[in-house]
Amino acid sequence: DADVTQTPRNRITKTGKRIMLECSQTKGHDRMYWYRQDPGLGLRLIYYSFDVKDINKGEISDGYSVSRQAQAKFSLSLESAIPNQTALYFCATSDPNSRGRDNEQFFGPGTRLTVL
C-alpha cells in the first residue's frame, strides 16, 4: 500500500549532537513537508519542498535544515540539537493535481525526538 514512512520512530540524543530524521514515500507525490508538533501548539511547518529542486522555509526553520534527495525522500537535520527541539516530528506529502481534495496532506507516523 502506498505510504509515508519515517525513521527513526523514537530517538533520544544529547544537546549539541547532529540528528537526521528521514522520510520516504511511495505515493508518487511531488510535495513534501516537515512539521513539529508540541502540546498546545499544534502542527507547525518547518520546511516544505514542491519538487526535487525546490526548498522553502516554513514558520519555524531556525536550527533546522533539509535535503530533498529524490522525489520520494526528504530528510530533516538538526545541526546542533537543543532541548527545546524536543517534540514530535511529522513528514507529510501532497499532490496538487488531485481532483476534489486539493491540498490534502498525508502524514507519516511521526518521530518522537528527545534532546537531553
Place this chain on the structure above:
Amino acid sequence: QKEVEQDPGPLSVPEGAIVSLNCTYSNSAFQYFMWYRQYSRKGPELLMYTYSSGNKEDGRFTAQVDKSSKYISLFIRDSQPSDSATYLCAMGGYNKLIFGAGTRLAVHP
C-alpha cells in the same frame, strides 16, 4: 494573534453524545477547510474536507463552514469510544495549510 484558534480541551463526553468542535480564523483568503483526526502515537488523517461555506455530511460527521464569521465546526453524532482522538482543524490556500492546536476528545462508555 494566531491565524487559527482552537480550544485544546480536553473534552470528555459519554458514549452517544453529540460533540461539537470549533475553530476560528483570521485570514479571509483561506480557501480550503479540513478536519484531521489523530489517534495516539499516529499521524493525522484527513476526516472532512470542504472549500465552501455551508454543511458537509459524512456518516456521523458534519463539517460546517461560515466564512462570514470565520468560524468552522465539526459535529459528531452518536459518539463512540473509537472517536476518542485529537481533532485538528486545518485551513489554507493552494500552497500550504495552517493547523489549529487540536482538541483532545475522550468518549467514555
